[in-house]
Amino acid sequence: MASLSSYICSTPIQLSKVNSSPVAMSSVVRTISKDFMTTEKDCSIRRTMLVGLGALSTNFLLARFTLAKEGRDKYKSFVDVTDGYSYVYPxxxxxxDFLGHDxxxxxxxxxxQHVRVGFIPTTKNDVHDLGPMEEVIFDLxxxxxxxxxxxxxxxxMQERTIDGKNYWTFEYELQSSGYARTAFATIAIGNGRYYTLVVGANQRRWSRLRDLLKVVADSFKILDIKPAAV
Incomplete structure (x- = not known):
């Protein structure tokens, strides 16, 4: 049974990037930025195999969300037992292939309108080791x-705990001149890795797609990686 505690902003947090961060950017955030922006993996062949594996596990994963049959028909699952994670997608x-993502x-x-998952090595054991949720998400x-x-x-911002692992999911918008994109992101730590899932869409479509994409963000789950046989 997943326990859920949530932090909900009473009003959206408007963020300024010029001398207004409430905390200095941590070395963890700098490492995340560098590694995700410069690392590219070509895994299209393996991903095709994993999509097939995910199809076999769709009913199992979606059962965790107690969706009706019409809800299950809206999603497929992706299961990566090698890299230790799973999620559902429309x-x-x-x-x-998305640059720097698995x-x-x-x-x-x-x-x-897309979802992407990436990860980097970390010595942390849990998202709480990164710092207070509000400060970490602000920096990210x-x-x-x-x-x-x-x-x-x-x-x-929301936190949930599943099988002893903590997940932070947050909703945010990035707006520039004449354009805005809204997304959910879920971050979690396990298997010596810092995982990030981001799923979003054009802001103009967000009100119609929000509930659909929230299921994707909430479905992310870390799987324990089995040690290789000797």
Whole structure:
């Protein structure tokens, strides 16, 4: 049974990136930014195999969310037992290569509607080791996810615990001149890795897609990686 505690902002947090961060950017955040922006993995062949494996596990994963049959038909699952994670994604999306990420799926027509997962090594054991949730998420959104010409806003932060592992999920918007994109991100630590899932869409489509994409963000789960046989 998953226990859930949540931090919900009474009003959206408007974030300024010029001399306004409440905390100095930590070395963890700097490492995340560097590694995710410079690391690229070509895993299209393995991902095709894993998508097939995920299809076998869809009913099992979706059962965790007690979705009705019509809800299950909206999603497929991706299970990566090698890298230790799983999640669901809209059933009409297709896989694609996203720079510096391990897996990704996008809408067949609107490419900006997509989900992506990446990870980097870490010596931390839990997201709480990164620092207070509000400060860590503030730093991530302002210093990692947003570009210099974008105005970031955080709408919501939530924490959940599943099988002893803690997950932070937050909703945020990045706005620039004439354009805005809204997304959910889920971060978690396990297997000596810092995992990040991001799923989002154009801000104009967000009100219609929000509930669909929240299921994706909440479905992310770390799987224990089995040691290789000697």
């Amino acid at each position: 059933s009409d999306w297709r896989d694609f 897996s990704a799926f996008k809408d067949r027509i609107a490419a900006l 959104v302002t210093n990692v996810y947003s570009a210099p010409n974008q105005k970031p806003t955080i709408f919501d």
